Amino acid sequence: MTPDSEPRVAPPPAIFDVACQTVIIGAGACGLVAALAAREAGQEVLVVEADALPRGSTALSAGLIPAPGTSMQRAAGIEDSAALFAQDIQAKAKGQNDPELVETLAAGAGPVIDWLAERHGLPFSIVTDFDYPGHSRRRMHGLPSRSGAELIDALRQTCEAQGIDIVCSRRARVLHMENGRVRGVTVFGPDGTGESIGCDRLILACNGFGGNRHLVASHMPEIREALWFGHDGNRGEAVLWGEALGADLRHLGAYQGHGNVAHPHGILITWAVITSGGVQVNRDGRRFWDEAQGYSEAARAVMAQPGSEAFAIFDARIAAIARQFEDFRRAEAAGAIRQAETPVALARLLGLPPDTLAETLRDLPKNGTDTFGRTFQPPPLAPPYCGVRVTGALFHTQGGLRTDAQARVLRPDGQPVPGLFAGGGAACGMSGSGDSGYLSGNGLLSAVVLGRIAGAYSEAQA
Numbered sequence: 001m002t003p004d005s006e007p008r009v010a011p012p013p014a015i016f017d018v019a020c021q022t023v024i025i026g027a028g029a030c031g032l033v034a035a036l037a038a039r040e041a042g043q044e045v046l047v048v049e050a051d052a053l054p055r056g057s058t059a060l061s062a063g064l065i066p067a068p069g070t071s072m073q074r075a076a077g078i079e080d081s082a083a084l085f086a087q088d089i090q091a092k093a094k095g096q097n098d099p100e101l102v103e104t105l106a107a108g109a110g111p112v113i114d115w116l117a118e119r120h121g122l123p124f125s126i127v128t129d130f131d132y133p134g135h136s137r138r139r140m141h142g143l144p145s146r147s148g149a150e151l152i153d154a155l156r157q158t159c160e161a162q163g164i165d166i167v168c169s170r171r172a173r174v175l176h177m178e179n180g181r182v183r184g185v186t187v188f189g190p191d192g193t194g195e196s197i198g199c200d201r202l203i204l205a206c207n208g209f210g211g212n213r214h215l216v217a218s219h220m221p222e223i224r225e226a227l228w229f230g231h232d233g234n235r236g237e238a239v240l241w242g243e244a245l246g247a248d249l250r251h252l253g254a255y256q257g258h259g260n261v262a263h264p265h266g267i268l269i270t271w272a273v274i275t276s277g278g279v280q281v282n283r284d285g286r287r288f289w290d291e292a293q294g295y296s297e298a299a300r301a302v303m304a305q306p307g308s309e310a311f312a313i314f315d316a317r318i319a320a321i322a323r324q325f326e327d328f329r330r331a332e333a334a335g336a337i338r339q340a341e342t343p344v345a346l347a348r349l350l351g352l353p354p355d356t357l358a359e360t361l362r363d364l365p366k367n368g369t370d371t372f373g374r375t376f377q378p379p380p381l382a383p384p385y386c387g388v389r390v391t392g393a394l395f396h397t398q399g400g401l402r403t404d405a406q407a408r409v410l411r412p413d414g415q416p417v418p419g420l421f422a423g424g425g426a427a428c429g430m431s432g433s434g435d436s437g438y439l440s441g442n443g444l445l446s447a448v449v450l451g452r453i454a455g456a457y458s459e460a461q462a
Helices: 029-040 056-060 071-075 082-092 099-118 148-161 213-219 237-245 295-303 316-322 326-333 343-350 354-362 442-456
Strands: 008-010 018-025 045-048 140-142 165-167 171-178 181-188 194-204 255-262 279-281 309-315 338-340 385-397 408-410 416-422
Touching: 008 237, 018 029, 018 181, 029 045, 029 148, 029 194, 029 442, 045 194, 056 148, 056 385, 056 442, 071 099, 082 099, 099 442, 148 165, 171 194, 171 237, 194 237, 194 442, 213 385, 255 295, 279 295, 279 354, 295 309, 295 385, 309 316, 316 326, 316 385, 338 343, 343 354, 343 385, 416 442
Parallel strands: 008 171, 018 045, 018 194, 045 165, 181 416, 194 416
Antiparallel strands: 171 181, 181 194, 255 385, 279 309, 309 385, 338 385, 408 416
């Protein structure tokens, strides 16, 4: 077998090369949080990462995690609850999510943030100067740079300080089963050499299948031509192993898109430029949808426009809000953000019809609802104006292995697969069956909450 062959399930070898109590596949946010929880529970832990350095999809995100009832929320005077958060999640997904999973993640989010902040010193704070679509409270928690790269680096450093072994440049290809129970995995290094690792528990934290174009085309054809903005290492091992062992797979057509990636720069432009009062226009300088619906469904809306592109239009006031995000600052440094004193001058910088863009901005309600159904509140856009060319992107898949409240992978009959756990993108998330059900931050929510649950699990809980 070569390191690039299809993932498969096979009987265990007569003797494993090495053995460990808990093996975690993937060193993103899910895997590293799981490792911290497992170590805290007294487990011997080994994390296996395919890349040369833990980065993955977490590093490509804004690193924001929604959580109710945290000490930070209370300090900011924000009243919130797990029940309200669960209600928001289900409302966005039109009730398509597993209620037990929603309740588990909504209830577990606040304790995870407080645990990471108080026990491990991660300096979380709340985004308090704008609202994310679908969230009825301000509950987004992030590190100072509002960067996923900062989050994954902080988690890696915390794991290293705890003495947790993270072995990089090893991709897991074979999942070993015996009498219906997981017994270990075989991983391959860059030179093709395989090593078998026996374990009592295996946690799949290897994200989804967005980097597998065949699976994307099969399960979500409407987004197959979009820019892939996730990590190429997300090749769907968890889904393929799940199919091979007869696990229950749910909502494989669900995904998180994003319709605000600077093009051709490939830099994420925070949706704060829209929620704070900005709009999107197409090549004709005209708006084409209700942007308040959310950034995930924006990917399809933008991809349907001529040239599969749009232009985010905002102003200097909004740019000041967006500047708290490192990605936005990078976009400014790269020259992706253009600024002008008038709509006509901005249109010329962006290559848009000047009179049409001026008319579009002039027709925006200063305080009311437009023909798309979007409600605008003061202050209105004002000079100087800003704009950036954007395209639609696929960020990560949301369907995957069905898990229970203990993060155990389930069979179609609801029975757990002994020894097998999943979290983050490897597990079925909370976005319903498509893209419009994605509530901001729920990818990392699933990663850290299911990661902590999986890591802390013991057989005594069964």
